[in-house]
Amino acid sequence: MIKLGAHQSIAGGYSEALKRVNNIGGNCLQIFSSSPRGWNFAKTDQAEVKKFLSLKSKLSIAPIYFHSSYLVNLADESRIGHLSKISLIAEMSLAPLFQIKGSIVHLGSYKDQKTKSKYKQLISNIKDILEKTPKESFFIIENAGNRKIGQTLEEISQLVKDINNERVRICLDTCHLFSNGYRFDKGSELTSFLDKLDKLNLLDKLEIWHVNDSRDPFNSGHDRHDNIGQGLIGINEFKTLLNHKKTKDYPFIIETPGFKDEGPDKKNLDILKSIVEV
Secondary structure (H helix, E strand, C coil): CCEEEEECCCCCCHHHHHHHHHHCCCCEEEECCCCCCCCCCCCCCHHHHHHHHHHHHHHCCCCEEEECCCCCCCCCCCHHHHHHHHHHHHHHHHHHHHCCCEEEECCCCCCCCCCHHHHHHHHHHHHHHHHCCCCCCEEEEECCCCCCCCCCHHHHHHHHHHHCCCCEEEEEEHHHHHHCCCCCCCHHHHHHHHHHHHHCCCHHHEEEEECCEECCCCCCCCCCEECCCCCCCCHHHHHHHHHCCCCCCCEEEECCCCCCCCCCCHHHHHHHHHCCCC
16 A cells, blocks of 8 residues: 655644544645754653653554754854754654654755865764664754755765765655656656666665655746646656556655645545556
């Protein structure tokens, strides 16, 4: 069975997100561990863990991932970098309790320019996070758009090499790929893309796909998400991705605005389900 899910709100508790994704027809899930717009470090109690695990099993929702705060910038050399590290240590330490696979992370930016010092800080922070969190918890680097760290596959490959930890994984977002000059309308193009991942030693690190259409043109450098079929990527790319023999078994998570602008919704998932070849 294909794994199709969505990012959902944790308003009312983590368990409510399980109900929300089930209600829109999803069978995997992405959530924030706390408010993504403030430094509210993840915490929980045993009752919440028990409730979540029971409902997760009952609804057969898996896999589940955390998505790190929007504020995270692991290349920052001052307060923001320190808070980013502390927040991810809290989040990734919590993940195994909930049978959550780990955290999908936007690494941040170098601001005005990349320097050796900022790059060293970035790698140091990630290594420290991995050292201080459970071995079951993955640190999942998401490819970036809009002049952030991790826009190209080559850059991500170098990061993975320099971090040098088996718990590092990769999340690829279709909108961010499109904004940075990667596309695959046909199976042969996706095969070539996967071959490139393999040559860069990233294919065995690939953990999950974010499936989002794009409001902005191909190779624009901008990364605004759109609903499936409403953006500029084209439905063929999603059809290729969901049916290719080397990608169809990954989990696919939507982060679309929703057809009523209320966030990832059933209509987006239904469109994706309609193009899956049985």
